[in-house]
Amino acid sequence: MAKDFTTRAENYSQWYNDIVKKADLAENSAVRGCMVIKPYGYAIWEKMHDALDKMFKETGHTNAYFPLFIPKSFLSREAEHVEGFAKECAVITHYRLKNDPNGGGVVVDPEAKLEEELIVRPTSETIIWSTYKNWIQSYRDLPVLCNQWANVVRWEMRTRLFLRTAEFLWQEGHTAHATEQEAREETAKMLGVYADFAEKYMAMPVVRGVKSPNERFAGAIDTYCIEALMQDGKALQAGTSHFLGQNFAKAFDVQFLNKENKLEYVWATSWGVSTRLIGALIMTHSDDNGLVLPPKLAPIQVVIIPIYKNEEQLKQISEKVEVLTKKLQARGISVKYDDDDSQRSGWKFNEYEVKGVPVRVAIGPRDLENNQAEVARRDTLEKASYALDTLDETIEKLLVEIQANLYNRSLQFRDANIRKADTWDEFVSLLDNEAGFVYAHWDGTTETEEKIKELAKATIRCIPFDNPLEDGKCILTGKPSKQRVLFARAY
């Protein structure tokens, strides 16, 4: 598998787009850069949403909702923040249309110009911190642990379904704390939640680490991230958690009285993951036959396909299937029985394979005779027959096994594609010929980082947690370095 991506990579974009299209996940809309998420794609997002939302609540967070529009002046309150987002903002300048005096259509009514322009949120720190100012006066009001499920808009120059679209769905957590330590703990905790979600639900191994200053979120003191490796050897930032220090508290004047009756600025965090995770899921597991979904995120975990020649046979099969379906559902497994008479079984096999359904059960006359069913697993494409009476138990175990296998397979691939480079030539050669992560020394300066990006098109993905200290020389400048950092070409 380690080499598979190099052949697929030549047409990786096309491969990716084909999967999205064939699995019926999403399509480009008539609106520039925006995506239509189709029902099946949205069902995957809902699975992600539900699992994450549960994890957020278990860690003490509650959901809230803040406005879509941000007054321009809010955005510019935090200097680095506005600089980071200014270039990709959609701006609302008018609030009304009128009939075109020169023709049939409508035009923007110049009379209806806004006093202050509104920005369509690219992220909600500013609008939320302007609100938190009213919510927080005392240490008793802290912490504030809010999450918002929302859409945001970033006017990207080039878009790609799920991975980068002008509008996307995400969640953004925004928390306020009395102490730096508590805020730092929150930042780490939520990164942990994301890493758990990626590994346990998406079956996608991730590297946890901290971003270099250059890659930091605009307005953050520290940005932590989970980085995943896609099958074409490119890295993908799958989630971020930011320690914002007191930057936003100062920008929006959010202070509280502590127990000593002293006024202090509040400490902040923010963290988010988006529909990009669906892109990550596609690029982590899918194969040339289409999408491959981990059981925990599959909208349909098991599809049952009857094979029959006449009504009588179908009726016999359906009776058996009804019992099986109930037993599976009792185990919390989502099942679809596809007895649609207008499609043939072969067509259905393909259909669900392309859609990544983890387990397919086929029951025909032969199986009825032997009181068994044919079970095919999507991850390995293997088929085997099992006794019908205990099939619910067999499938439950199989789903667990598929989930584990997908994770292990990806982990093996990821680990096989982390390589060390000690010289510049080696570094470039690894990126060109092998792709994947390259673990190399860096002198710690932004200048060098940018130069490397320019020359090798690779960025520092992160400085992994528990990174071993090791004396060495920067691959570009030869200056002393105390540790290796993780480079890659990235999405």
Add this chain to the structure above:
RNA sequence: CGGGGUGUGGCGCAGUUGGUAGCGCGCUACGUUCGGGACGUAGAGGCCGCAAGUUCGAGUCUUGUCACCCCGACCA
């Protein structure tokens, strides 16, 4: 914003030196089929992205314009 490419039935495409549009998939009906995207027969469906121009005549040539895709720059 640079560099490349493509616009022709719902989708994917062909269309020669200009002569009035075709193929595959899909769709509809009927029949035979049904254990890996079935087959036969008969149908429906297109002012060839848009606008000018050249010409007796333009899908084809010229100019303009719009849209989309790919590769960069930018980014979750």
